[in-house]
Amino acid sequence: MPIIDVAATGANIKSMMRTKGFKVSDVQAACGFNTPQAIFKWMRGDSVPTIDNMIIIADMFGVTIDQIVVVIRI
Numbered sequence: 001m002p003i004i005d006v007a008a009t010g011a012n013i014k015s016m017m018r019t020k021g022f023k024v025s026d027v028q029a030a031c032g033f034n035t036p037q038a039i040f041k042w043m044r045g046d047s048v049p050t051i052d053n054m055i056i057i058a059d060m061f062g063v064t065i066d067q068i069v070v071v072i073r074i
Contacts, residue, residue: 001074007045008070014043016061016068030056
C-alpha cells in the first residue's frame with residue numbers, strides 16, 4: 001500500500017525552497033498564511049501541505065506535485 005513519506009516530502013520542500021531561492025515568508029504569503037508555522041511543520045516533516053497548498057507550491061517551484069511528494073510502499 002502506498003503512503004506519503006512525510007519526512008522525505010518535507011526535506012524535498014525545504015530543498016526546493018533553497019534551490020529556487022524562496023524564503024519561508026514567500027511561501028507563507030503565496031499560501032495566504034498569517035504565520036509561518038505551517039511551512040516549518042512541512043519542512044520538519046511533521047505534516048504535509050493540503051492539496052490546495054501543494055498546488056500553490058508546486059506552481060511556485062515550477063515542478064509537479066509528484067516531484068514534491070515522496071511515496072513509499074509498505
